[in-house]
Amino acid sequence: MFITNGWYCAAFASEMGAPFARRILGQPVLLVRDASGAPHAMGDRCPHRFAPLHKGSVIDDRIECPYHGLQFGMDGRCVHNPHGDGRIPGAAKVPVYPVVERDGLIWIWMGHPEAADPSSLPDLHLIDRSSRPIVGGHIMMDVDYRLVLDNLTDLSHAAYIHAGTLSPSRAKRESTNEATSHSVAVHTVMRGVPTPSSQALYFDQPVGDYHSDIEWIAPGIVRQQLAMTACGEDADAGAVTRNVHLITPATATSTHYFWMHTRNRLMDDRSIDEQTVAIITNAFTTEDEPMMAACQDYMGGKAFFSLKPLYLATDFAGTRCRRIVEGLIAAENGEGGHADADAMTDEIA
Incomplete structure (x- = not known):
């Protein structure tokens, strides 16, 4: 019931920082900035026991699951398994979504990533407010x-x-x-x-x-x-x-x-x-x-x-x-x- 190939507003840029979750097009999405300040969006559901990842910790640009400690990089792939021999299953990853920061907003593309063209975002036609918050x-x-x-x-x-x-x-x-x-x-x-x-x-x-x-x-x-x-x-x-x-x-x-x-x-x-x-x-x-x-x-x-x-x-x-x-x-x-x-x-x- 949703158009997926299109840019949607996910958040105000001012909201971004520590991980937080927002449901978008029926999907739980984790929104976070990395250490350099770049915004990221990924699936918020851990593929192990489906825990909400945003409730975990950020360790060196990795999201640690609060339930069993698996760690996921900003590209969505699991990079650390603290259990057993540490082997990382091939399915240990979460989806990632293209994001763009523009006009004080974080835009997300939930459809095919290869179709996400930032130039297709239209001008919002707002009156210029210089540096003053809108x-x-x-x-x-x-x-x-x-x-x-x-x-x-x-x-x-x-x-x-x-x-x-x-x-x-x-x-x-x-x-x-x-x-x-x-x-x-x-x-x-x-x-x-x-x-x-x-x-x-x-x-x-x-x-x-x-x-x-x-x-x-x-x-x-x-x-x-x-x-x-x-x-x-x-x-x-x-x-x-x-x-x-x-x-x-x-x-x-x-x-x-x-x-x-x-x-x-x-x-x-x-x-x-x-x-x-x-x-x-x-x-x-x-x-x-x-x-x-x-x-x-x-x-x-x-x-x-x-x-x-x-x-x-x-x-x-x-x-x-x-x-x-x-x-x-x-x-x-x-x-x-x-x-x-x-x-x-x-x-x-």
Whole structure:
């Protein structure tokens, strides 16, 4: 149920140091830096009695299993067996995964290692913050990652779930859509609307135009630009925030949600940083996640399209995103390429 050949966010770079574990695409993964500071990712399950390796010690860039003392190098191979004659069985190794450190993040490739091309990582399009730490966070959500992608690619819900905070309440939306074989974008403007509290932090007019652009890039990168402007102005003339939402499946029903926020106004005001963290964390943990969890519960474990969901004009991006995900998974499983892009949504419209 996961795309494996793609870059996923595994952690913030600031999290890396001593070994710690994170479940990614259903697999337990150990994340650690070696003595030189380079990041590494490997399977966290010892092949002997399946103990969690991250609970062990690091000895000269080797991970020692806390259960029976086998030691594994950063290349995943066992290099020390303290028992008997010390012979190391051929199967004494754990998988290793390509990682890249970029933009303050650790990216992991869980699929075929030879296909892991760092140049395929897209630019996050964040506003330059020089050396100042970027505002961001990591939230674990107990929902299927595809529901999180639904939630982000169709922001029409914001006028109801986040009315007045992240979005104007029940405002008329003017939207256009774009799609490729690996991405979907939605461009929206709401004209002459009350400034939501999230934008009022750095836009001092009570009314204006609210511009929202969001783009999903397979498998789990969502780039977003929000802007509040005087009525009739272009988006770039106003108070602009650029955000990324990085969606990494943990299990079939749990998801890592990493987010980063940058802005073009009051960039050095730490109190706004704190308020932004509070607003975004509250929105996702007390508004979005409970609704997604309720939807997941009512789906009863059935496949999304088998329930024959209604198709509204606002569903283009979410539906196209799901069809692209299905197609890429099918292609990885040798079931042929994904369907023609235009047919993906036409079939259920």
